Amino acid sequence: MIDVKQTCPCKGIRCCLLCQHSDRVRKLNRKAFPFEAYKAFILCARCIGIAHPLIPKFYSIAELLDFQQNMHESCQELQGCSVQSVFLVDNFISQKEENDLQATMDSVGWQPSQSGRRKQDYGPRANFKKRKVKPAKRPLPDYANFLFQRLTTIDCLNGFVPVELSNLDYDSSRGSWIDFHKDDCWLWGDRIVTCNLLSDTVLSFLEDETNTLIYVPLKRRSLCCFSGNVRVAFKHGIFPQHIVGRRIVMTIREPSTWCQSGKLENENIP
Template identity: 40%
Template sequence: MAKEENNRVPVCGCKGIRSCLICEKLKGKRMQDNENSNLRKFIYEPTLGLAVSDEQGVRDSFPFPGVFLWNDFVSPEEERHLVETMDQDYWKESQSGRRKQDFGPKVNFKKQHVRLGGFTGLPPFSRDLVTRMREEPLLQDFEPVEQCNLDYNAARGSAIDPHFDDSWLWGERLVTINLLSDTVVTMSRDEGDVLVSIGLPRRSLLVLYSKARHQWKHAIHRKDIHERRVCSTYRELSPEFLPGGLQEKLGSQLLSLALTFRGVPV
């Protein structure tokens, strides 16, 4: 049944001002262009930890902390197995031409309310991935409590607008595994005239933390999706839900459930 669902004619999951190629064609919508052509464009150099620009022959750079990139985090064989496993489950239509699978609690961010809902833990295939992540010193104590799989497709005009991930429930590090194709993560600020492009190779792992997590919005633009792209993003708990926090008990319950690795999409 899941394979039949995944191969069906795509529908639109967009709401509000968001749009994809499907609803733009059917309803006459048009995607809003959020990229100002006057912005100065930099490229992140992971070996230097710098954002670098070479526009009009003038080289400029500045430190860009809070980014960690792990190339070839998974092998081609693992990548194929991971995507085949995800495709056995149902992909829900999401906004801006994406599809998603959620493994996490039910959250109302506006009211700051969390409940278990149908959450049964992270999926079984993530156990080995989380163990491997912890080999990196930056992630040695990383305990994910939520996982979101996203499916991007150029034919649907998939994208995600510039945004900050929540910091009331979710903690310091955002960890993403990128599968099936290369893409670019675009970093921006509400104030300022700068964009920073982070190249995200196929099968790599990206961590955003510190200033890149809290001071810069991140986005995936439609123009940077050329083939099918699948990613898994893992989030940890904020201090409010950790030992000593106001909601320590709930956090402990969520984390214990997450790390059973018995979950199905909710």
């Protein structure tokens, strides 16, 4: 139950159920789905690096999961969209491992974040605007070591060295979502890895120059890695309607070339 007397940390274009009726959010004049003019695609579960075209409209998680599994045969004659640098692994962790991770994270406690999310951050502390960083106050947690070790068994993650872990807690009871954005390339390396816990969701990629929207359904307990053009040219986000119940995501990042150069130890946040 949301307490309307509470305040939230949302600013700018961000909002949640606590602030959705505030003057600030009303002035944003947000549309539920402002991408009707975009070309829409869905990443195919059977093709390698191909997304099939869809009618540009909003789809539920269930619809997109069904399309992903069953539209392969009917779309072979349609022109698809190349998505070579998104890699999915279903059932990357077991249900017991998922339960243990959830219990451990909940026992640590969560910090409020914007857009109805809660967070836990481990790794370097950065001021991205000023490009200042200093070593971790909270090092990578031991409970995630088995995940880091399992990443070494995946070919596309050869040489991946975890340097940052960001846990985000989403819940539809708080109106959780994340706006379209690009992850920093100054501190973090090319490959971004996410492990999706507790519920299915959809990660969406957006490229404004070509008016392209790509849906990537993520099953519960699955792993997603994206890099290359999708990482640099596309923004990514999650619509509020694609959070149903509770969802936790563990996002694991590798260091950039700059970070690997050893400069990390010599920078300080003011």
